[in-house]
Amino acid sequence: MSNFSVSFRHRGDVCVLDLTGELDAHTAAEFEAALQKCVTEGECKIVVQGKDLQYISSAGLGVFMAFVEMAREGGGDIKIAGLQPRVFTVFDLLGFPLLFDIVETEDEAVARFNGTSENTSADTSEDPA
Amino acid sequence: MPQFPPLLAQFRSVLPAGRTGRIALMVAAAVLFAVLAVTHGGFSLVGAPITAFTRVLINVGSIGFAALLYLAATPWFERSRYDPLRALWRALLMAIGLLMVMVVLRMFVGEGHVNPRTSLSGDLATAISAIVLAFIETFFAVVVLHSLRPLVLFRRTRRTRQIWRAMLALMSVAALSTALLLPTADPPILTTLLVVGSLVPMVYCAFRLGWIVPLTFRHKLLTMLFSAGLAVLLGLVLFQQFSGLASAAGLFAGERVPYLYLFSRSLGGLVVFALVFGFLYTITAVLSLLFHLPTTQAFAQQTGEIRAFKALAELSTEVLDRDQLVETISGAPVLAGIAESAWLALIDPASGSLAPRVAAASGITKQDVLRLVAVDALVEDVARSTAPLLLGTAAADHRVHAKPRDHIGSLAVLPLMAGGQSYGALFAAKPMTDGFEDDDVTALATFAGQAALALSHASLFQDALEKERLARELALAREVQQRLLPQSLPEMDGAELAVAEHPAEEIAGDYYDVVDLGEGCFGILVADVAGKGAAAAFYMAQLKGIVQSSAKLTRSPGAFLALANEALTPSLARRAFISAVYGILDTREGTFTLARAGHCPIVMARADDGPWLLRADGIGIGLDPGPLFRRTLHEQVVRLVPGDVFALYTDGLVETRNADGDEYGYDRLTDAIHDLREHSASDVLAAILSDRRDFAGSNSLADDLTIVILKWNGVGSSAALPETTEPFTIRPAFA
Numbered sequence: 001m002s003n004f005s006v007s008f009r010h011r012g013d014v015c016v017l018d019l020t021g022e023l024d025a026h027t028a029a030e031f032e033a034a035l036q037k038c039v040t041e042g043e044c045k046i047v048v049q050g051k052d053l054q055y056i057s058s059a060g061l062g063v064f065m066a067f068v069e070m071a072r073e074g075g076g077d078i079k080i081a082g083l084q085p086r087v088f089t090v091f092d093l094l095g096f097p098l099l100f101d102i103v104e105t106e107d108e109a110v111a112r113f114n115g116t117s118e119n120t121s122a123d124t125s126e127d128p129a
Numbered sequence: 130m131p132q133f134p135p136l137l138a139q140f141r142s143v144l145p146a147g148r149t150g151r152i153a154l155m156v157a158a159a160v161l162f163a164v165l166a167v168t169h170g171g172f173s174l175v176g177a178p179i180t181a182f183t184r185v186l187i188n189v190g191s192i193g194f195a196a197l198l199y200l201a202a203t204p205w206f207e208r209s210r211y212d213p214l215r216a217l218w219r220a221l222l223m224a225i226g227l228l229m230v231m232v233v234l235r236m237f238v239g240e241g242h243v244n245p246r247t248s249l250s251g252d253l254a255t256a257i258s259a260i261v262l263a264f265i266e267t268f269f270a271v272v273v274l275h276s277l278r279p280l281v282l283f284r285r286t287r288r289t290r291q292i293w294r295a296m297l298a299l300m301s302v303a304a305l306s307t308a309l310l311l312p313t314a315d316p317p318i319l320t321t322l323l324v325v326g327s328l329v330p331m332v333y334c335a336f337r338l339g340w341i342v343p344l345t346f347r348h349k350l351l352t353m354l355f356s357a358g359l360a361v362l363l364g365l366v367l368f369q370q371f372s373g374l375a376s377a378a379g380l381f382a383g384e385r386v387p388y389l390y391l392f393s394r395s396l397g398g399l400v401v402f403a404l405v406f407g408f409l410y411t412i413t414a415v416l417s418l419l420f421h422l423p424t425t426q427a428f429a430q431q432t433g434e435i436r437a438f439k440a441l442a443e444l445s446t447e448v449l450d451r452d453q454l455v456e457t458i459s460g461a462p463v464l465a466g467i468a469e470s471a472w473l474a475l476i477d478p479a480s481g482s483l484a485p486r487v488a489a490a491s492g493i494t495k496q497d498v499l500r501l502v503a504v505d506a507l508v509e510d511v512a513r514s515t516a517p518l519l520l521g522t523a524a525a526d527h528r529v530h531a532k533p534r535d536h537i538g539s540l541a542v543l544p545l546m547a548g549g550q551s552y553g554a555l556f557a558a559k560p561m562t563d564g565f566e567d568d569d570v571t572a573l574a575t576f577a578g579q580a581a582l583a584l585s586h587a588s589l590f591q592d593a594l595e596k597e598r599l600a601r602e603l604a605l606a607r608e609v610q611q612r613l614l615p616q617s618l619p620e621m622d623g624a625e626l627a628v629a630e631h632p633a634e635e636i637a638g639d640y641y642d643v644v645d646l647g648e649g650c651f652g653i654l655v656a657d658v659a660g661k662g663a664a665a666a667f668y669m670a671q672l673k674g675i676v677q678s679s680a681k682l683t684r685s686p687g688a689f690l691a692l693a694n695e696a697l698t699p700s701l702a703r704r705a706f707i708s709a710v711y712g713i714l715d716t717r718e719g720t721f722t723l724a725r726a727g728h729c730p731i732v733m734a735r736a737d738d739g740p741w742l743l744r745a746d747g748i749g750i751g752l753d754p755g756p757l758f759r760r761t762l763h764e765q766v767v768r769l770v771p772g773d774v775f776a777l778y779t780d781g782l783v784e785t786r787n788a789d790g791d792e793y794g795y796d797r798l799t800d801a802i803h804d805l806r807e808h809s810a811s812d813v814l815a816a817i818l819s820d821r822r823d824f825a826g827s828n829s830l831a832d833d834l835t836i837v838i839l840k841w842n843g844v845g846s847s848a849a850l851p852e853t854t855e856p857f858t859i860r861p862a863f864a
Binding site: 054055057058059061062063065066069086090093094095096098099 | 638657659703704705706708727728729730744746747748749752753757761780784790792832
């Protein structure tokens with residue numbers, strides 16, 4: 001039934017979550033469990049690879065909100081990479097680009113952790129123009 | 130006046146009732162018989178002929194004695210539970226006894242003699258034989274009638290009872306019609322007619338054999354044997370009347386007279402009729418039993434089912450309570466008389482243990498069950514084989530540790546299977562070995578099957594009850610939620626509104642409101658609480674409160690949204706947020722000022738321009754406690770032109786998907802609004818809803834859907850506004 005999956009990869013100390021399929025109210029728990037696992041294991045530098053994410057609902061967006069603070073308190077962040085335009089629109093309408101680092105590619109997201117890892121707060125990284 | 134037994138039987142209620150009544154009847158019968166005996170003995174010894182009047186008196190008195198005896202015996206026979214086998218056995222023994230009395234009398238008294246002059250007993254010995262046989266044979270006839278009566282009246286109707294009484298009445302009348310006759314005289318034509326007449330109800334009663342069908346095979350066999358025995362003995366008794374032991378040497382050489390006829394011709398007739406009926410009935414019973422034997426197996430299964438269903442019908446009303454259900458199940462085999470004790474061992478995975486538990490026991494204590502029987506092993510056995518297990522000699526099985534005094538001679542273990550799942554086993558025990566007949570096991574197995582279903586239903590019922598409760602609460606929540614939405618839309622000068630709100634499930638996460646802010650201004654809010662369900666409903670109720678308390682405080686949609694954000698953020702769960710769009714229509718100024726908090730952009734269509742998606746910046750409510758929200762929030766002011774159409778909606782509309790997984794999307798929506806811009810608000814709404822339906826291919830909703838269409842018909846006052854060609858301007862909500 002569920003056409004959503006999430007898998008883990010590591011790039012250095014960055015944990016990459018590959019999301020595939022549709023993230024909605026029913027599949028959100030799976031994504032939540034994955035993020036919970038990262039955070040409890042102290043892996044707070046998280047990149048969510050969304051190039052294969054077909055759809056996200058508000059419940060899916062809620063999961064990002066639930067964990068971003070924990071990740072930041074743990075010295076990391078949740079960065080979002082590779083979103084398809086249609087999915088990006090959903091993030092964008094809600095104002096997520098003001099709260100999260102949303103970048104074009106996974107490489108860029110990982111690079112941001114390695115380069116300017118102390119300066120990832122949404123408040124400073126984006127300028128509401 | 131002679132008293133006919135059937136008449137008395139009809140008026141039995143006026144007879145002395147109870148123990149005293151019974152004794153009174155017996156005493157009356159005894160006194161009457163003593164008088165008759167003395168009369169007979171006296172006249173016989175004196176050797177004087179008796180007058181016709183005396184003869185009639187004696188005959189009527191004798192019939193009266195038979196009637197009294199029949200009535201006196203009635204309560205005695207009705208007192209104990211009727212059992213055909215016992216009744217037939219009793220009659221059988223009594224017939225043997227009667228024959229033995231006849232033999233003894235013949236041995237000690239010898240051949241009787243009839244006085245040809247008086248047509249009474251010729252000597253004392255004959256008189257004694259006549260008196261003794263009159264008493265015993267009347268008694269025997271009464272016993273036969275009472276033994277067969279419950280069989281004839283099995284599943285009786287009013288009619289059956291009337292026919293039985295008619296039979297007794299006709300017998301008595303036919304007997305009385307001979308009251309004037311000498312013992313040896315041929316009966317008159319009237320008597321023959323009455324005898325033929327009484328044969329009709331006799332034959333009818335003789336074919337009342339419905340009681341045979343439900344008997345078990347063993348019972349049928351025994352009943353047949355007893356009936357056949359009784360038929361033979363009755364035939365023998367009848368034969369002895371006329372040419373054997375119970376007759377005396379006749380008036381003329383070779384002719385023999387029954388002793389009974391010497392005593393009373395009428396009583397003799399009555400006894401003969403009763404015995405003939407008994408003979409007839411036992412013969413039809415034997416034949417019927419013979420024919421029913423082969424169908425017993427099929428019927429036994431049916432009766433087993435009927436018994437099981439009956440027991441379950443009784444427990445179906447108690448199915449609500451599982452504890453009561455298990456008690457009833459364990460009690461049913463005992464109540465039905467199939468077993469002396471029964472218990473129920475249930476596997477209840479919910480208890481966290483896979484070991485069966487003795488849930489209920491009947492006729493035995495749970496402690497004794499655990500002490501005497503290895504329930505676990507037996508349950509496992511039948512659960513694996515899914516077939517009943519019958520231990521004819523329970524003590525011989527290593528899983529039973531019962532001694533004879535423990536009353537577990539034979540044990541039947543029936544698996545409780547329903548829907549391929551094992552619920553445990555039903556145990557039934559009898560004190561004797563080989564106590565269970567095949568049809569008992571069939572009945573028990575059928576019952577166990579039904580019981581397993583009842584158990585599974587009980588748990589399903591509990592689940593259903595829970596679901597039902599939830600459904601009721603959801604319906605209630607929906608009702609409450611529905612009342613949070615505007616019950617009517619305000620009248621607006623120069624503008625029309627049309628609204629549709631369709632929840633995907635009982636509790637929606639969508640919310641809209643239209644508020645009259647005074648001075649021609651109206652606030653229009655559309656919001657979407659992330660997620661659905663109860664939490665969403667609570668946030669929605671909170672939002673409603675904020676709208677009611679704060680909407681009128683400001684003419685700035687941005688200010689209102691910021692207020693809502695600050696009020697709601699502390700109480701929203703970390704992952705919860707609300708997207709909203711709030712527009713204030715100023716019908717006097719001809720402006721529509723919008724602020725968007727993370728919500729879908731507003732579609733705007735104009736007669737000769739557009740369409741546009743209005744999406745001024747603004748993040749969702751609940752994502753930020755305040756500063757960022759305020760800093761990013763922008764307002765968009767539209768200078769209205771007559772004919773402008775706006776669509777405020779939730780993502781349920783644009784995210785509607787068709788079978789191919791394509792989304793309805795913003796392009797299709799804006800094009801549709803643009804095409805419909807010349808129509809009224811309600812027409813636009815209807816057209817959009819049907820377009821969405823056409824696209825989705827069904828009416829069903831994956832997400833809540835709310836659409837508000839606003840159409841501006843008023844006189845545009847854009848001319849009075851600062852000179853600009855832009856249809857709208859965007860400005861920070863908090864400069």
